[in-house]
Amino acid sequence: xxxxxxxxxxxxxxxxxxxxxxxxxxxxxxxxxxxxxxxxxxxxxxxxxxxxxxxxxxxxxxxxxxxxxxxxxxxxxxxxxxxxxxxxxxxxxxxxxxxxxxxxxxxxxxxxxxxxxxxxxxxxxxxxxxxxxxxxxxxxxxxxxxxxxxxxxxxxxxxxxxxxxxxxxxxxxxxxxxxxxxxxxxxxxxxxxxxxxxxxxxxxxxxxxxxxxxxxxxxxxxxx
Ligand SMILES: [Zn+2]
Numbered sequence: 001x002x003x004x005x006x007x008x009x010x011x012x013x014x015x016x017x018x019x020x021x022x023x024x025x026x027x028x029x030x031x032x033x034x035x036x037x038x039x040x041x042x043x044x045x046x047x048x049x050x051x052x053x054x055x056x057x058x059x060x061x062x063x064x065x066x067x068x069x070x071x072x073x074x075x076x077x078x079x080x081x082x083x084x085x086x087x088x089x090x091x092x093x094x095x096x097x098x099x100x101x102x103x104x105x106x107x108x109x110x111x112x113x114x115x116x117x118x119x120x121x122x123x124x125x126x127x128x129x130x131x132x133x134x135x136x137x138x139x140x141x142x143x144x145x146x147x148x149x150x151x152x153x154x155x156x157x158x159x160x161x162x163x164x165x166x167x168x169x170x171x172x173x174x175x176x177x178x179x180x181x182x183x184x185x186x187x188x189x190x191x192x193x194x195x196x197x198x199x200x201x202x203x204x205x206x207x208x209x210x211x212x213x214x215x216x217x218x219x220x221x222x223x224x
Contacts (some may be wrong), residue, residue, distance in 0.1 A: 006198060025195075031067075032058070032067065034073065035058060035067055035068070035069060036058055036074075038069055039069070039072065039073065039074040040056060040074065042069075042074070042105065043074040045072075045074075046074075047074065047075050047076035048073045048074050048075060048081055048100060048103065048105070048107075048108045049073070049075055049079045049096055049097065049100050049108065049111065049112070050076060050077075050078070050079055050093065050096035050100070051096070051100075052076035052078065052079075053076075053078065055076050055077035055078075055142075055200075056074055056075065056076055056077075057074075057075070057080070058072050058073075058074060058075070059072060059073055059074075059075040059079075059080050059083070059111075060072040061073075061107055061110055061111065062143075062144070062145050063144050063145065068100060068168055070106055070107065071106075071107055072107055073105065073107040073108050073111060074113075078093065079093075082094075083111065083114075084117065086118060089115075089118065089119070091119060091122055094115050094116075094119060094125070095124075097112045097115060097116060097125075098128065099127060100112060101113075101128060101131075101132050102117070106138055106141075109132065109138065109142075110133060110134070110138065110141060110142045112128075112132060113129070113132055113134060113139075113142040114145065114147040114148070116128050116129040116132065117129065117147050117148025118148065120148065123199060126199055130167060153203070155197075155199060155200070155202045156202060157197050157198075157202050157203075157205055157218050158202070158218060158223050159171060159173075159218055159219075159221050159223045160174055160219050160220065160221060160222050161222060161223075163223045165195065165197065165205060165218065165221075165223060166197075167195065167196050167197050168194050168195070169194075169195055169223055170191060170192065170193045170194065170195070170221050170223070170224050171191070171192050171195055171207070171216075171221040171222060171224060172190065172191050172192070172207070172221065172222050172224050173186055173187065173188050173189065173190045173192065173209075173216070173220060173221055174188060174220055174221065174222050175188050175220045176188050177216065177217075177220055179209070179212070179214050180215075182212075184209075184210065184212070186209045186210075186214065186216075190209055191224065192207035192208065192209060192216065192221070193207070193208070194207070195207040195216075198215070202218070203217055203218050203219070204217065204218070205218055205221070206215070
């Protein structure tokens, strides 16, 4: 009896393994095929970034491992190449994000965020980025590849205490400041709400004082 078992068991095991392996392969293929059909339907068989209609395929966002409808998009070869190889990124191709960043699909918004972050020094991508809303989880996922972080020359605005200032922050003036080109003096203690940042100069922010938009030097303000 033992002899019989010893003979049959490895054979059966191989057979089962063979069946199992092929079943897994088959189900993965089916998943990818149905995902492609789903994305084709969602995108009207066009690139969800630039609306091209040729050389389309599924692009799954890093660091995801399993392609799903949520983490994948339908994209053309140009978009995929430029996304994966920063050296080939052409500024003008990505003007398409002006429209596609408003997509309701998170994968499209995430990729828009990553590409705009990569190009933000050019100015217009930063303006679009400022308008692109992602919730906390979505933003964490968008940042997962480190896009936009690699920038040593990134301009960071800091107040008089070294606290980082963001667009939309409120600050208070810590010194009386004469306003250039006018007789106005912005008084110490004046609150400036919803500041904007000068993307070229870390020392300048802008905000309204007495209804007038003025440029303010960051070392004379304190975040509130
Ligand atoms: Zn495209």
